[in-house]
Amino acid sequence: MNLARGFRRMLAALSLAGFAALMSGCTDRMIVLNPKGVVGRHQLDLIVITTILCLVVIVPVIVMAFVFAWRYRSRNGGKADYRPDWEHNSKLETVWWGIPIVIIAILAAITVRYSHLLEPSRPLESEAEPLVIQVTSLDYKWLFQYPEQGIATVNYVEFPAGVPVRFELTSDAPMNSFWIPQLGGQIYTMSGMAMKLNLMADEPGTYMGSGANFSGEDFAKMRFDARAVTEKEFDHWVEQIKATAPALTDQGYDELARPGAMGTQDYSSIPEGLFDRIVNKYAHGAGHSHGGAAQAETDTDPDLGNQHDMDDMAGMSGMEHHH
Template sequence: MNILDPQGPIAAADKTILLDSIAIMLAIVLPTIVAIFAFAFWFRQSNDRATYWPDWAYSGRLELVVWSIPALTVILLGGVAWIGAHQLDPAHPVEGTGAGVTVEVVSLDWKWLFIYPDQRVATVNELVVPVGSPLHLQLTSGSVMNAFFVPQLGSMIYTMNGMVTRLELRADEVGNYQGLSSHFSGDGFPDMLFDVQVMSQPQFSDWASSTERSGQALNADVYRKLSEQSIETTKTKYRLDDPELFQAIATQRIPPGPGPRLTTNLARPESGASNVR
């Protein structure tokens, strides 16, 4: 999950913004550190050449330096963030080769469901995509708010029940990468990881065809069972029987899960609460 090893254009742009921001901040941090040691050395007690000004109170030139450098730093950082935020709008289309792939993403407790409506397949904790193709991700939550993030592809984005967010990505190198939940969501949060497999276009077509012939079907009943709180250790593949399943989840025709629950409530123990009138 190395953010400094991008495998797509969005992650590469994120890396550039990160390094540029660090360089801008170092422009004020490094001189400040040097000045601390320089002042400590020059105004040491044993230095007879250091001038002592007991009545010194104000210097316009010094104030100009002290305030202009941080102001320029804030302006530059703000400009980098402003321009980058618009250029890397999550919903902005990303060009690529081959046909685009639509993936409907549902965050659950504590697993990820990936639905491919065009290929009529679905997977759990495994995102499979063709190299070079534009990826059109539509994301929602079947429980509490969460956050989807593949560090080497870029652009963390929230998932929320009752609404759909969009994310456009592209993977430029064949390989296996790691995705994760970057928003705390209860006991199973540390294990809420998923694999990202980037393969060639022919391999992706073969994978979709073989998965579509899978004996396991995904429909509303299977989804309700899948949405129960659990940590999935297997990468299950499904044949998509209900192409409207994602819309039913996003519009809450299928009610969202209850979310994480306390096993013990130390703040309001049940024995104490029952005595309150």
Template sequence: MLPRVLRRLLMPLLAVLMSGCSAVVLHPSGDVALQQRNLIVASTVLMLLIIVPVMVLTGWFAWHYRQSNTKAHYDPDWHHSTGLELVIWSAPLLIIIALGAMTWIATHTLDPYRPLGRLAAAKPVPEGTRPLKVQVVALDWKWLFVYPDYGFATVNELAAPVDVPIEFQITASSVMNSFFIPALAGQIYAMPAMETQLHAVINQPGSYEGFSANYSGAGFSDMRFRFLGKSQADFDLWVQSVKSGGGALTREGYLALARPSEREPVKHYAEVAPGLYDLILNLCVQPGKMCLRDMMKIDAKGGLGMAGVYNVGRLAYDRPPALNAGQAEPPTGLAYVLALCATPGPLWSPAPPAASAAAGN
């Protein structure tokens, strides 16, 4: 009687608890996430082919060979069975081979750096289709999205047309984060001074949740945004609304935006400073600061010796006072090399033979 009463009490409670679970990972709206879901399901089923029989047989053996069952066959001298050995070893081996083959194929097919080959099952990407390019910057604690082909940017709001490939370029301003839209595709890390990529597509219109899947500090819990899947017509209207409202995101404006803040509201910027994402990636948004790519070129040519050591210390990108205060100028201090430049032509060239002969005469 008691178990039945407990079931009646627990079932409504369980239903209430489960009502908050949308299980979006198992019901995605993007083809990449759908393929990843299918891989999870197939791998789970393959592993259950071993786990379920083992659990069932464990219970059956414990019950059948219990002490009170005098009818159970007792053979203390048994030590080997060729048929049983074949079953024990061949079944897991075949499952491991199948899992390995599936993983190898999916690793290459679902490589986030690989451009999409299809929009959905039996629906290849039309020839000549241009992907929607979105540059993603993980800030403390908000998301900046730059649309380079449209020349605008948004904060904590991302939109894309249905059945159009999306090419994400992802970086971070300070610490490592993780860009994740469960309905669209798997998560991928965002790291400062590095760029990761993600190719995906949304197949159904709707409003989906995006967030950071990697702890990054005090405001991590509220580092969320909305991803809007729209028809092409609705996406065009959204683009017009963004470009018609909001100001310009300048380099100084970005430095102010990059300061740590929590629960940042959605913002639209109708214009973006030229090459802002490239400046963020190369850690040189602050005016007068040497870009990472230029440092790397200098290092590739052998460096600047001891003078370069002082310059590196002077241009440290993650100096907290400079970053958090958003100051435009780099910290003052002793610098051995103030600037580098390239001449339009060679500094010296030998005189032509005719001129040399004339000079000799």
């Protein structure tokens, strides 16, 4: 009996030691708890507040589980009252119903506030004009287009610190999720849709970016560096790419979009309207867009528009037609 008890204690001690070792190895990787942007800070506040509110319930419940097991254990000379007919106590009922109701009400208010505050498409308050970066998730790489600068990069993105960045995101491959943990939460990239995500870095630095959604064989290689630099360094970087990098052509994009992992790449120019063509590629004649970033090709082609009108009239007798 003593041997079995000693073995169980040793196993518990080894389990705790192993858990502590695993956690110590993750301390430098818990980058979500080390935000470097205004959106990331708000999200950290939300994590801390909700965690504390949950602990208000979890900690007393865990403590009481051990206290009750110890106090009411079977033993000779026990001092606990034996009350087999007890079934109700108004004070206890008030506590274990009242506290959860108050916590849920607080969580509801916090959720409403932060849902509005952290809306991804909501522009960030800043005196600087936002930088537009168009993001396309491919198999298995990330394409970043800078429409205002006329350049593009693969598997890394660079932008000025202290300047809002408006990411416009789509996919030319299976759905993925764009995520820079220290700057803000993730948002999905989906074919036929153009999503928006506004982020801003507080200070220069290199932050980890990743695809956070399983998308196939090499999804784990869809990592990228998000480099925040000074505005002067950003301007110099743009000029350097324009002077040294090759141009991205339509044929070059088709080759880039083929499945396969690769390293980083720069392009000194991009085909006009490439991002919108990628979005509309899967729209089937009707623009699927979130936030109005892309329009349907039929909106600019009157002949196609008339054809769709006739199709709609022909199909109304049997079913309701939706674009």
